Amino acid sequence: MIACQTSGLSVAYHTEPVLRNVDFSVSAGAVMGIVGPNGAGKSTLIKAMLGLVTPLTGTSEFFGQSLSRVRQRVGYMPQFTSVDWDFPTTVRDVVLMGTYGRLGWLRRPGRAEKETAATAMAQTGITDLARRQIGELSGGQRQRVFLARALAQEPDLFFMDEPFQGIDAKSQRAIVSVLHRLRQAGKTVVIVHHDLATVQDFCTHVTLLNQTVVSCGPVDEAFTSEHLRHAYRVGDTEQGFFEPDNSRGPRVEVAP
Amino acid sequence: MSDVLGALMGPGAFFDDHTFRMAFFGTAVIGLVAGALGSFAYLRKQSLISDVISHSALPGTLGAFLLAVVVLEVDGRNMAVLMLGAVVAGTLAVGLAQYVTRATKLSIDAAMAITLSLFFGAGMLLMRIISNGAYPGKGGIQDYLFGNASVITKADLIASISVGTAALVLMVVFWKEITLRTFDPDHSTVLGFHARAIDALMFITIVIAIVIGVKAVGLVLMVAFVVTPPSAARQWTRTLPAMVVLSGIIGGLGSGLGAYLSIAVGGVPTGPLIVLTLFAFLVLSLLLAPGRSLITRARGRTRHRRILLRQLVAEREAHIEPQGSTTLPGAGQS
Numbered sequence: 001m002i003a004c005q006t007s008g009l010s011v012a013y014h015t016e017p018v019l020r021n022v023d024f025s026v027s028a029g030a031v032m033g034i035v036g037p038n039g040a041g042k043s044t045l046i047k048a049m050l051g052l053v054t055p056l057t058g059t060s061e062f063f064g065q066s067l068s069r070v071r072q073r074v075g076y077m078p079q080f081t082s083v084d085w086d087f088p089t090t091v092r093d094v095v096l097m098g099t100y101g102r103l104g105w106l107r108r109p110g111r112a113e114k115e116t117a118a119t120a121m122a123q124t125g126i127t128d129l130a131r132r133q134i135g136e137l138s139g140g141q142r143q144r145v146f147l148a149r150a151l152a153q154e155p156d157l158f159f160m161d162e163p164f165q166g167i168d169a170k171s172q173r174a175i176v177s178v179l180h181r182l183r184q185a186g187k188t189v190v191i192v193h194h195d196l197a198t199v200q201d202f203c204t205h206v207t208l209l210n211q212t213v214v215s216c217g218p219v220d221e222a223f224t225s226e227h228l229r230h231a232y233r234v235g236d237t238e239q240g241f242f243e244p245d246n247s248r249g250p251r252v253e254v255a256p
Numbered sequence: 257m258s259d260v261l262g263a264l265m266g267p268g269a270f271f272d273d274h275t276f277r278m279a280f281f282g283t284a285v286i287g288l289v290a291g292a293l294g295s296f297a298y299l300r301k302q303s304l305i306s307d308v309i310s311h312s313a314l315p316g317t318l319g320a321f322l323l324a325v326v327v328l329e330v331d332g333r334n335m336a337v338l339m340l341g342a343v344v345a346g347t348l349a350v351g352l353a354q355y356v357t358r359a360t361k362l363s364i365d366a367a368m369a370i371t372l373s374l375f376f377g378a379g380m381l382l383m384r385i386i387s388n389g390a391y392p393g394k395g396g397i398q399d400y401l402f403g404n405a406s407v408i409t410k411a412d413l414i415a416s417i418s419v420g421t422a423a424l425v426l427m428v429v430f431w432k433e434i435t436l437r438t439f440d441p442d443h444s445t446v447l448g449f450h451a452r453a454i455d456a457l458m459f460i461t462i463v464i465a466i467v468i469g470v471k472a473v474g475l476v477l478m479v480a481f482v483v484t485p486p487s488a489a490r491q492w493t494r495t496l497p498a499m500v501v502l503s504g505i506i507g508g509l510g511s512g513l514g515a516y517l518s519i520a521v522g523g524v525p526t527g528p529l530i531v532l533t534l535f536a537f538l539v540l541s542l543l544l545a546p547g548r549s550l551i552t553r554a555r556g557r558t559r560h561r562r563i564l565l566r567q568l569v570a571e572r573e574a575h576i577e578p579q580g581s582t583t584l585p586g587a588g589q590s
Contacts, residue, residue, distance in 0.1 A: 014361075047442075050445075050446050051445065051446075052442050052445060052446070068448070071446070071447065071448040072448075074446070076442070076443065076446040078440070078442055078443065082440070082442065083439060083440045084299075084301075084439075087299060087438075087439050087496075088299075088490065088493055088494055088495055088496050088498070088499045089435075089439060089495060089496055090494070090495060093495070093496075094439070097435075097436055097439070097440070097443065100432060100433075100436050100444075100447055100449075101446075101447030101448055101449075103432070104448075105433065105449070106429070106430075106432075108432060109432075133494040133495075149443075153447070
């Protein structure tokens with residue numbers, strides 16, 4: 001079962017190509033890390049699939065259908081720098097926004113939605129912050145608010161854009177534990193990630209991206225030294241570049 | 257000083273006068289509606305869109321006037337016709353500014369400035385055409401430039417209240433959608449809400465808020481009614497509903513108070529005095545609001561720096577004590 005796939009996806013900002021003919025698919029139940037150097041088009045890939053950026057060519061499908069038919073099953077956690085954190089609103093209200101999609105136009109959130117939001121806040125450990133104004137939060141707390149908002153949507157497929165950017169150790173543990181829980185629940189996660197050292201901690205699959213797809217598959221096949229050097233355009237003889245530790249086998253169990 | 261105060265008209269005499277009453281309640285309604293709805297333009301960081309709208313209201317109103325007099329041959333002073341013209345032109349101007357931003361490499365501020373001057377130029381052209389021609393009911397069209405609160409009639413007030421209420425009702429009905437898109441536009445799109453539909457709704461409410469004020473306040477000063485109250489209200493509030501309500505209250509109270517002062521002092525134009533009153537509210541808010549106050553923040557910063565300096569000196573002393581040295585150079589200054 002394929003959770004999402006895209007074929008022949010190309011995106012250009014003005015005339016500068018960012019993605020060229022990307023073919024990408026994620027099987028249901030996978031935690032797929034999208035890894036690559038700065039400017040590789042990692043965020044753009046997600047945004048183009050979700051219709052936030054208009055691609056030049058290519059189509060994307062989610063659970064075998066177009067996005068507009070399965071929107072409620074697809075959640076999105078943007079980079080936390082994408083909003084104005086001085087906006088006058090509280091943690092609880094932002095998390096509640098995750099439920100707005102299933103409510104549709106005009107219907108207001110009721111008790112069921114508030115309970116969903118409360119559960120999402122508990123899972124990410126931000127229940128104590130519910131009444132805080134979002135501007136008073138640390139970087140890690142902001143990421144957890146966005147994660148809770150995505151959880152409140154209760155999707156089957158999550159897109160997360162750099163959830164570990166600029167966060168503290170506690171927030172990192174909270175997010176990793178949510179990732180593990182999602183995987184156990186059979187959810188699919190697509191996660192843009194830049195820290196090569198921790199990829200193997202929670203990803204079952206990896207896509208190495210640098211404008212085109214360098215490799216895509218289970219971690220032990222796609223996340224190899226050779227592919228990484230190719231993706232990061234590092235010469236074979238250069239020393240000191242990151243070496244994936246595949247000796248112990250995958251640290252996370254790969255879904256069949 | 258007592259002479260000045262003695263010359264001020266008391267509230268009793270003020271509210272006995274029909275014209276004064278109309279000026280007070282007319283501007284208060286304008287201030288309330290514009291203040292409440294201006295919050296969204298403020299949070300979208302597009303406060304200046306209100307200037308685009310008010311300037312485009314001029315060709316809209318005058319175009320509607322010409323259409324009414326020349327083509328439809330009805331009374332050119334018909335409020336409904338004039339407002340409709342202004343709403344149509346204001347909406348077109350907002351749409352044009354956003355289209356230019358999307359379609360070209362121009363940024364939103366350039367697009368807004370271009371749209372504003374384009375519509376205002378067209379409006380000035382129409383104004384000259386009308387003042388040169390023999391059109392019935394053309395008196396008072398120059399009021400749209402600088403405003404004239406003393407010409408607010410009971411019919412105007414009723415029109416402002418009903419149209420303003422309609423705009424506020426739209427805001428309340430689509431509160432969830434407008435809030436969602438204002439906070440995180442991408443998230444609202446991913447959740448399946450049609451971005452342009454929400455934007456259209458939101459900007460139409462702002463257009464209405466501005467259109468009802470242009471004649472009394474003038475298109476040049478209208479921007480202050482949309483920008484200043486939300487800026488002041490933001491200092492005191494932590495949630496969006498609170499901000500919108502407080503902004504409406506500040507807008508309504510400030511406008512009424514400004515209108516009262518302008519009449520009570522006598523010989524002072526209403527629009528400018530309202531703008532100054534609203535500005536006073538803003539300055540007080542910036543200085544006094546807890547948490548965001550410029551004064552307490554500056555004080556807090558000074559205190560924290562003093563504590564930090566003391567710590568640094570202590571650390572340094574503890575570190576070099578074995579050598580017998582005592583103070584850090586310059587540590588005595590603060």
